[in-house]
Amino acid sequence: MAKKGWDEFEIGAMLRTFDGKIDNIAATQQEDRAYSQNSSYTASVADWRLIKPVFNKDYCIDCQFCWIYCPDVSIISRDKKLVGVDMDHCKGCGICVEVCPTNPKSLLMFPEQADEESVIANWPKKDEEEA
Amino acid sequence: MAFDKMELKDIEVWDGNYAAAQAMRQAQVDVVAAYPITPSTPIVEGYAKFLADGYIEGEFVMVESEHAAMSACIGAAAAGGRVATATSSQGLALMSETLYQASGMRLPIVLNLVNRALASPLNVNGDHSDMYMIRDSGWIQFDAFCPQEAYDLNLIAFKVSEDHDIRLPAIVNQDGFMTSHTAQGVKTLSDDAAYGFVGEYKPMNDMLDFEHPVTHGVQTEEDWHFEHKARQHNDLMTKVMPKIQTVFKDFEKLTGRKYTPVEKYDMDDADVCVVCLGTSVETAREVATEMRAKGIKAGVIGLRVIRPFPFFEIAEALKNVKAIAALDRSSPNGAAGMLFNEIAGALFNTGTKALLSGFVYGLGGRDLTKAHLVALFNELQANADAGKVTTKLQQFIGVRGPKLAFL
Amino acid sequence: MSEMKNIKNLKEFSTSADRFEGANLLCPGCAHSIIVREVLNATNDDLVLSASTGCLEVCTAVYPYTSWDASWIHIGFENGSTAVAGAETMYKALKKKGRLKQPERTPKFVSFAGDGASYDIGFQWISGCMERGHNIMHIVLDNEVYANTGGQRSSSTPIGSSATTSPEGKKSYGEKINKKDMMTIMAAHGIPYAAQVSPNKWKDMVKKIQHGFAVEGPVFINAVSPCTTEWKFDPKDTMHIADLATDSLVFPLYEIINGQELNITYRPKNVVPVEEYLAAQGRFKHLFKDEYKYLIKEWQDRVDEKWAYLQRREEARV
Numbered sequence: 001m002a003k004k005g006w007d008e009f010e011i012g013a014m015l016r017t018f019d020g021k022i023d024n025i026a027a028t029q030q031e032d033r034a035y036s037q038n039s040s041y042t043a044s045v046a047d048w049r050l051i052k053p054v055f056n057k058d059y060c061i062d063c064q065f066c067w068i069y070c071p072d073v074s075i076i077s078r079d080k081k082l083v084g085v086d087m088d089h090c091k092g093c094g095i096c097v098e099v100c101p102t103n104p105k106s107l108l109m110f111p112e113q114a115d116e117e118s119v120i121a122n123w124p125k126k127d128e129e130e131a
Numbered sequence: 132m133a134f135d136k137m138e139l140k141d142i143e144v145w146d147g148n149y150a151a152a153q154a155m156r157q158a159q160v161d162v163v164a165a166y167p168i169t170p171s172t173p174i175v176e177g178y179a180k181f182l183a184d185g186y187i188e189g190e191f192v193m194v195e196s197e198h199a200a201m202s203a204c205i206g207a208a209a210a211g212g213r214v215a216t217a218t219s220s221q222g223l224a225l226m227s228e229t230l231y232q233a234s235g236m237r238l239p240i241v242l243n244l245v246n247r248a249l250a251s252p253l254n255v256n257g258d259h260s261d262m263y264m265i266r267d268s269g270w271i272q273f274d275a276f277c278p279q280e281a282y283d284l285n286l287i288a289f290k291v292s293e294d295h296d297i298r299l300p301a302i303v304n305q306d307g308f309m310t311s312h313t314a315q316g317v318k319t320l321s322d323d324a325a326y327g328f329v330g331e332y333k334p335m336n337d338m339l340d341f342e343h344p345v346t347h348g349v350q351t352e353e354d355w356h357f358e359h360k361a362r363q364h365n366d367l368m369t370k371v372m373p374k375i376q377t378v379f380k381d382f383e384k385l386t387g388r389k390y391t392p393v394e395k396y397d398m399d400d401a402d403v404c405v406v407c408l409g410t411s412v413e414t415a416r417e418v419a420t421e422m423r424a425k426g427i428k429a430g431v432i433g434l435r436v437i438r439p440f441p442f443f444e445i446a447e448a449l450k451n452v453k454a455i456a457a458l459d460r461s462s463p464n465g466a467a468g469m470l471f472n473e474i475a476g477a478l479f480n481t482g483t484k485a486l487l488s489g490f491v492y493g494l495g496g497r498d499l500t501k502a503h504l505v506a507l508f509n510e511l512q513a514n515a516d517a518g519k520v521t522t523k524l525q526q527f528i529g530v531r532g533p534k535l536a537f538l
Numbered sequence: 539m540s541e542m543k544n545i546k547n548l549k550e551f552s553t554s555a556d557r558f559e560g561a562n563l564l565c566p567g568c569a570h571s572i573i574v575r576e577v578l579n580a581t582n583d584d585l586v587l588s589a590s591t592g593c594l595e596v597c598t599a600v601y602p603y604t605s606w607d608a609s610w611i612h613i614g615f616e617n618g619s620t621a622v623a624g625a626e627t628m629y630k631a632l633k634k635k636g637r638l639k640q641p642e643r644t645p646k647f648v649s650f651a652g653d654g655a656s657y658d659i660g661f662q663w664i665s666g667c668m669e670r671g672h673n674i675m676h677i678v679l680d681n682e683v684y685a686n687t688g689g690q691r692s693s694s695t696p697i698g699s700s701a702t703t704s705p706e707g708k709k710s711y712g713e714k715i716n717k718k719d720m721m722t723i724m725a726a727h728g729i730p731y732a733a734q735v736s737p738n739k740w741k742d743m744v745k746k747i748q749h750g751f752a753v754e755g756p757v758f759i760n761a762v763s764p765c766t767t768e769w770k771f772d773p774k775d776t777m778h779i780a781d782l783a784t785d786s787l788v789f790p791l792y793e794i795i796n797g798q799e800l801n802i803t804y805r806p807k808n809v810v811p812v813e814e815y816l817a818a819q820g821r822f823k824h825l826f827k828d829e830y831k832y833l834i835k836e837w838q839d840r841v842d843e844k845w846a847y848l849q850r851r852e853e854a855r856v
Contacts, residue, residue, distance in 0.1 A: 006358040006365065011298055012237030013359045014336045015346040015604045022342055025607060026582035029555045033607075038346075040603040043561035064552040068740050069777050071571040072560040077552040089560025093567035093766075094774030109774075133634075161631040164624060190631040194620065195666035202617035202663065206588070206624020209611050212632055232613045338609035338625055339632065340639050341584040346604035348612035355601045 029078065041089075045072075049092035051109045053085050056120050060106035066096035082106075103127055134188040139319040147281040147310035150317050151217065151243045151303065152177025154285030156187050157325035160241075161212035161332065164192040164203030166222060169255045170307040171245035174217035197222035201229035201242075208238035208300075209347045211337025213289065215240065219307060220247035223261045227268065233300045234269030235363065236347050239292040240300040241285065242270070246409065247307040248495040256496020257307030259408060259460040262437070263469050269363055271301040271371055272437040276394075276412045278315045281305045283388060286320070289329045290378050297374055298335060299367065304437070306409040308496065320386065328385055367439045375436060392436040393444040397423065401430025403511035404449070406470055407458035408434055411492075411499050415458075418504040429508050434470075446477040453515035454486045456507055460493045467525055467538060486514045489538075492528035503528050540583045540644040542752060545744055554579035557607040563597035567773025569763040569780065570594045570679045572737040574650065577677060577759075580747040584608065584645040586625050590618030590655035593686045594679060616660040622649040623672040646751050647674040653694035654684045657718050668727040668756045675750050675757040678720065681765035689768045693718040698833050699821045701768075706824040711833060716840070724758035725794035732758040733793035733803075738780035742791055742803050749793075762789040770820025779818055786815040787845045792852075800851040812838045 010016075015038040022033060035041045060082050067075040067082065074090040076083040085096075085107075097107045104124045137156070145153065151174045155163070165175035181187045194200050197218050208214040218226060223244060233240055246262050248254040266272065273288055275281040284303045292301040305311055320328065336345050351359055372392065379390040396416045398404060405415045412433030419429035432448055434441070449455055459468035466472070471489035478485060490507065493499045507528070514520050523536035545551045557578045564571050570593060578585065585608035589595035595612045598605040613621045626647040632638045649667075651660055656678040664676055683701055684690040691701035691713050700712040725732040730753040733746040743761075750757035764779040766772070771779055783789040784804060791804035813834050816822040825833050 003354060004358070006361040009358075009362075009602075010336070011362060011366070012235065012336070012347065013349050013351060013355075013601055014236070015349060015599070015602065017344045017346065017604055017607050022344065022607075025341075025344075025557060025584075026555055038602050038604055039559055039607070040561040040598070040605040041559040043603055045561045045563075048566065062549065064548040067552045068548060068576065069572055069737070071564065071566075071568050071575075071776070072562075073556050073558060073571075073575065074560055080549040080552055086560065091566035093776070094772075095567055095776055098774045099777050161635070162624070162627050164627065188631075188635055190627045190634075192623075192627050192670065194670070195662060199617065199620045199663050199666055202613055202620035203624035203627065205613050206611060206621035206626075207628040207631075208624075209621075210586070210625035210628035210632075212628045212637070214628075228614060229617070334639075337639075338586055338611065339629055339645070341609070341643055341645065342640065344607060344609045346599050346606055346610045349599040349601045349604065350596055351601040359601075 044088040045091055046088055049090060049112055051092050051094065052087065052112050052114070053090065053092070053094070053096050053107045054110050054114070054116055054119050055082065055085055056106050056123050057082070059102045059104055061102055063101060065099040065101060066107060069095050069099045071095065135185050136322045137186050139321065141319060142316045143319050144314050145278050145282070145317040146312050146314045147275065147278040147305045148173035148245065148312065149177055150278040150282035151285050151305070152181070154282050154325070155215050156181045157320065157322050158213060158286060158289050158329045159187060159326060160189055160215045162190045162192070162204070162207040162214050163216055164194050164200045164207065165216045166194055166197045166200045166218070168197065168219050168222035170247060170257070170311045171217040171219040171222070171243060174243050174245070197226040198229060201226040201233065204240050205229060205233050205236065205238055208233070208240050209236065209337070210339050211334035213293070213332040215243070217243035217245065219245045220249055220261045223265060224249060227265050230265050230268040230270060232348065235359070237298040237363070238300060239298055241288045241292060242300065242302045243285065244302045244304050245307050245311045246304055254495040255307070257309050258494050258496065260462070262304050263461040266438060266469065269299065269367065270438065271299055273301065273303045274408050274434055274437055275303060275305040275310060276410055276433055277310055278313070279317045281310060282317050283382065283386070283390070286325055286329055287378050287382055287390070291371070291374050293332060294374055295333065295335055296370055297366070299371065304409070309410040318386070318388070324385065328382065371439050372436070372441065390435055392441040393448050394433040394435050395448050396431040396433070398430040398432065398448055400428055401452055402428040402515050403454045403508055404430040404432060404452050405456045405458060405504070405507065406432045406434070406474060408437070408460065411458060411460065414499060414501065415504055418501050418508065422505070422508045427508055427512050440473055442477045445474060446481050449474070449478060449485060450481060450483055452485050454511040456511055457487060457489045459489060459491050462491060462494060471525070486520050488514065488520050488522065489525045490528050491525065497529050499529065542748055543580065543582045545580070548740070551579065551744070557585065559605040559607065561603070562605040563600060564593065565767050565773065567766040567776045568593070569737050569765070569776050572776070573679055573761045573763055576737060576740050576743045577648065577747050580744045581646055581751055583751070584643045586622060586645050586647045588612065588618040588622035588649045590649070590651035590660055591615035592652035592655050594650055594652070596686055615655055617663050618651045618655065619649045619660060619664045619667040619674065619676045622647045622674050623667045623670070626672050626674050649674060649676045651676065651678060652686070653678055653680045653682055654692040657693045657720050665727065668724060668729050668758060671755050673754060673756070675759060677759040677761055679763040680760055681763040681768065682717070683765065683768045685765050685768045694720070698825050698830070698837065700824060711824060711830045721760050721794065725797045728797040729758060730755045730796055731793065734760045734789065734791055736762045736780050736784045736789055736791060738777050739784060739791060739804055746793060746803070768821065771818060775818070782810055782815040782818055786810040786812050787841050788812060788815050790845060790848055792848055798856055800848065800856065802848055802852050812841050
């Protein structure tokens with residue numbers, strides 16, 4: 001966000017999360033909200049990441065462990081289904097992979113530069129030892 | 132509205148504390164969070180009793196410290212309603228952290244500060260150490276010299292503080308015991324007239340507006356902090372004084388009682404003058420009149436508004452004076468004194484030839500007597516006659532032992 | 539009273555619309571935000587929030603960004619509880635006076651603070667709020683250290699932990715004083731509800747938070763918040779550490795109703811030795827030197843004693 005001059009912002013360093021009115025927020029998903037430029041929703045921490053989670057929906061059982069334990073609101077679940085990872089807000093901690101119960105896991109960490117299509121194509125097979 | 136109005140006589144006999152409590156009742160303060168401390172306690176006790184008797188509809192929270200009192204006031208003000216409290220001395224010292232937070236968040240809160248000395252040694256009586264301590268905290272500061280003014284300035288303070296162009300908290304000072312516990316005749320407004328003057332509270336950036344969530348009390352570092360502080364200072368320097376002037380005028384229209392940021396007494400042709408605060412203003416006025424009978428053209432300036440400091444107004448008021456005494460009722464502890472410094476600053480780039488001397492007096496409630504002021508005016512006249520300050524620049528008045536003077 | 543959000547299972551819970559945002563500045567793998575999400579998502583009601591100075595506060599409201607979708611206030615280190623209590627008091631006043639903008643809403647007032655801001659500097663403020671009966675919930679994000687200022691000991695720091703002001707060294711095993719029992723102290727205020735929670739046990743957490751929201755009066759919640767930075771473990775292991783904390787009974791999950799009715803809410807099927815919990819964290823690494831191994835035994839004894847004590851209280855209904 002551009003750095004404003006002393007006369008260009010609200011008094012008291014007060015911030016508004018939304019532009020205009022928000023009604024029934026608890027029933028309004030993020031994509032349907034009018035976030036203001038002051039909400040960190042509009043910011044990105046993608047550059048914090050050295051490794052990234054890749055989601056392979058073929059193995060996902062929609063258990064939602066990754067959703068509940070994601071510290072960064074980056075696991076996007078809608079209608080009880082895992083939709084994907086919010087790569088603007090994911091910091092690459094890897095918790096989602098650790099808590100994923102499937103075999104093979106439905107989420108795995110890869111270097112930030114890794115190509116998603118090729119890592120999914122080469123997804124590890126079921127770990128028989130663990131099974 | 133589920134509360135009873137109170138029938139007041141045109142003139143009631145009230146002390147400063149009760150006058151402030153009555154003003155808080157008439158302003159229909161929504162939340163008072165407070166912690167007792169002498170000599171301010173009766174103000175919040177007054178509000179509690181009005182609440183208990185059904186003369187007000189609001190909430191009173193007796194918290195566990197002054198720091199918590201102002202913390203709760205800040206939370207309540209941010210939630211969106213009229214908030215007031217009272218404290219003194221050590222209580223103010225404890226809440227001082229939160230005073231900066233209240234003003235930085237631009238939350239209107241009225242604080243009745245019943246001035247009292249700061250320990251150590253412990254002392255419950257009136258001096259201005261507490262007022263001076265937080266003078267740079269970003270609050271608007273009014274000063275009442277008597278119970279009537281404590282009443283009037285409370286009503287005025289809400290109106291200034293809550294204005295959406297201002298949104299800065301305000302302190303109403305009164306002298307501990309000398310004003311707070313001294314009953315005098317106070318001209319009252321009816322409940323309707325007083326509330327009509329203060330007006331309904333108009334929320335702004337209120338946390339309880341669930342359709343417009345707000346974040347209060349953010350962190351700003353070197354990339355933003357200066358701009359926010361500059362904004363606050365700008366508003367104090369440019370917006371507050373005009374607003375105070377307007378509200379003073381409105382109040383005069385309603386009551387006939389006229390207030391000005393710099394209260395001048397016999398200043399039109401004064402050769403010598405005293406600048407002071409609180410009850411000392413009234414004593415100095417009496418003595419000045421007596422000095423005039425003796426041929427000394429004496430005047431008095433009392434500061435009605437301490438912050439924002441009436442820089443140009445005071446320079447204008449002092450421009451033709453030959454000798455000025457700045458009276459500080461707080462130990463400067465190694466400097467010249469707040470009023471001395473502020474006045475010197477206001478006069479420095481003007482063409483004045485006035486001589487300025489400073490006096491430290493009345494610490495811990497020590498009386499400032501008429502005899503002290505007679506001697507002081509005589510000394511000022513001697514300075515004026517000699518064309519120079521004939522004494523040291525800083526003298527102590529009323530302390531036992533050999534005469535104490537510095538600078 | 540508003541309707542309680544129906545959360546039967548995790549799938550249903552996952553339909554929640556989060557009111558806490560990413561791109562905050564908390565460390566990767568920080569448990570604070572996991573706890574915050576579980577708490578905020580436990581209700582559909584409006585929220586009025588506060589945070590005391592600390593990691594959560596300093597990472598979620600750095601101008602010009604806020605990560606909060608509900609009204610939120612921060613004043614200082616010690617007074618977050620009182621800030622939200624002030625807002626709750628204004629709510630009561632305006633409700634009485636008929637001046638609420640949305641009078642049909644039933645907001646919940648929640649104060650978040652770290653263990654430093656709760657066990658230490660804010661102790662008096664929280665005690666005041668609990669004693670006065672404000673309808674607020676104070677939640678401690680208990681990471682047992684002043685993490686925001688770089689790892690100094692707090693009165694929540696456990697014995698043997700190496701903190702920057704109680705470091706392990708050639709002649710010291712680190713912190714010498716046992717963790718303060720904040721739960722019992724807060725429950726002793728006679729408040730309607732006090733509970734210890736852990737983010738790994740989300741269902742237990744949600745149940746307790748919902749109970750806390752449902753009761754009238756002050757609620758105290760102590761949430762263990764494994765700190766990747768100061769406890770010294772890999773960010774991916776946050777939930778694993780939380781599992782060890784609850785399953786070793788270092789952090790037993792229980793509740794105290796009205797200051798006197800204690801219920802244990804989680805009994806691990808397989809209790810993990812405390813040694814495993816300690817071994818997983820760098821802050822206890824030095825305890826595995828020969829000369830300090832006795833401390834691990836003492837740790838286990840303390841945990842066993844506490845567990846026995848909790849069970850005795852539960853049985854005796856006190």
